[in-house]
Amino acid sequence: MPPGVTVPCQYRTGKTLGSGTYAIVKEAIHIQTGKYYACKVINKKLMEGREHMVRNEIAVLKRISSGHTNIVTLHDYFETAHNLYLCFDLCTGGELFDRICAKGNYYEADAADLVRTIFKAVKYIHEAGIVHRDLKPENLLFKTPAEDAAIMIADFGLSRVMEDEKITQLTEICGTPGYMAPEIFKRTGHGKPVDVWAMGVITYFLLAGYTPFDRDTQEAEMKAIIAGDYKFEPEEYWQNVSDTAKEFVRTCLTVDPHKRPTAAEALKHKWLASASPIFVTSS
Ligand code: ADP
Ligand code: MG
Numbered sequence: 001m002p003p004g005v006t007v008p009c010q011y012r013t014g015k016t017l018g019s020g021t022y023a024i025v026k027e028a029i030h031i032q033t034g035k036y037y038a039c040k041v042i043n044k045k046l047m048e049g050r051e052h053m054v055r056n057e058i059a060v061l062k063r064i065s066s067g068h069t070n071i072v073t074l075h076d077y078f079e080t081a082h083n084l085y086l087c088f089d090l091c092t093g094g095e096l097f098d099r100i101c102a103k104g105n106y107y108e109a110d111a112a113d114l115v116r117t118i119f120k121a122v123k124y125i126h127e128a129g130i131v132h133r134d135l136k137p138e139n140l141l142f143k144t145p146a147e148d149a150a151i152m153i154a155d156f157g158l159s160r161v162m163e164d165e166k167i168t169q170l171t172e173i174c175g176t177p178g179y180m181a182p183e184i185f186k187r188t189g190h191g192k193p194v195d196v197w198a199m200g201v202i203t204y205f206l207l208a209g210y211t212p213f214d215r216d217t218q219e220a221e222m223k224a225i226i227a228g229d230y231k232f233e234p235e236e237y238w239q240n241v242s243d244t245a246k247e248f249v250r251t252c253l254t255v256d257p258h259k260r261p262t263a264a265e266a267l268k269h270k271w272l273a274s275a276s277p278i279f280v281t282s283s
Helices: 051-064 098-103 110-127 183-185 193-208 218-229 243-252 265-267
Strands: 011-019 023-030 036-043 074-079 082-091 141-142 151-153
Touching: 011 036, 051 074, 051 082, 082 243, 098 141, 098 193, 110 151, 110 193, 110 243, 151 193, 183 218, 193 243, 193 265, 243 265
Parallel strands: none
Antiparallel strands: 011 023, 023 036, 036 082, 074 082, 141 151
């Protein structure tokens, strides 16, 4: 760890907020100030040989996290003999995943507001030369429990710094299957366009309450993704969704990454372009 390392006894950990692939995230109180944070605890033994992933996450967060209101802020980090600790500003509103599940699905105008906000943060990340690679509703957190709380992009554990604008620079297979772009499975090289694909899957999920490539087996899911095989069905879930919204999803889910819009282009799409869109629906 670089200089500035502090000791973890400055914090007292509390309840578990969530867990992911490599970490447990706990509420932590800074003893001196009484302020609450979210502390990502990573077991060094479990991460053996992959410590560089955590150092990468820290490096990326240091580069971008205080630069945008919709990206979680890394507040502090330190390590002990057994664990690495990443201390973030606390998001108390839970995951977007849980809100979608609780609601069933989002009203189209609310979905567009969320997607616009997230895409603006994605554009910022991309302009900073970073690809997130694990955008999904479990990694999008609400700052407070309020209905209109700010949404925050979290979990830069799989992110990468891109050395140039080439969109086929990365090759390893990683991410969460249902949100992974076709070029990741095809191993033809990938880059920033994978985040736009994931945003297409997230938008579909927001509008319908289920994901587009859900299949019985992981292999069938992968085949469907590579073929771009999904539908706006069953009809009852899509009848009140505008053609503009469907067209937006379709454009983000363009199989060829070279033809997929960039984050900046997606933001210019009719569905997102105006702040309070008026939707014409079929009902
Ligand atoms: P992993 O890389 O293991 O997926 P994440 O960074 O995604 O780790 O954190 C796992 C979970 O912990 C998240 O999905 C979320 O529920 C919770 N979490 C992460 N960061 C915060 C935070 N700043 N505030 C509140 N909860 C958080
Ligand atoms: Mg995660």
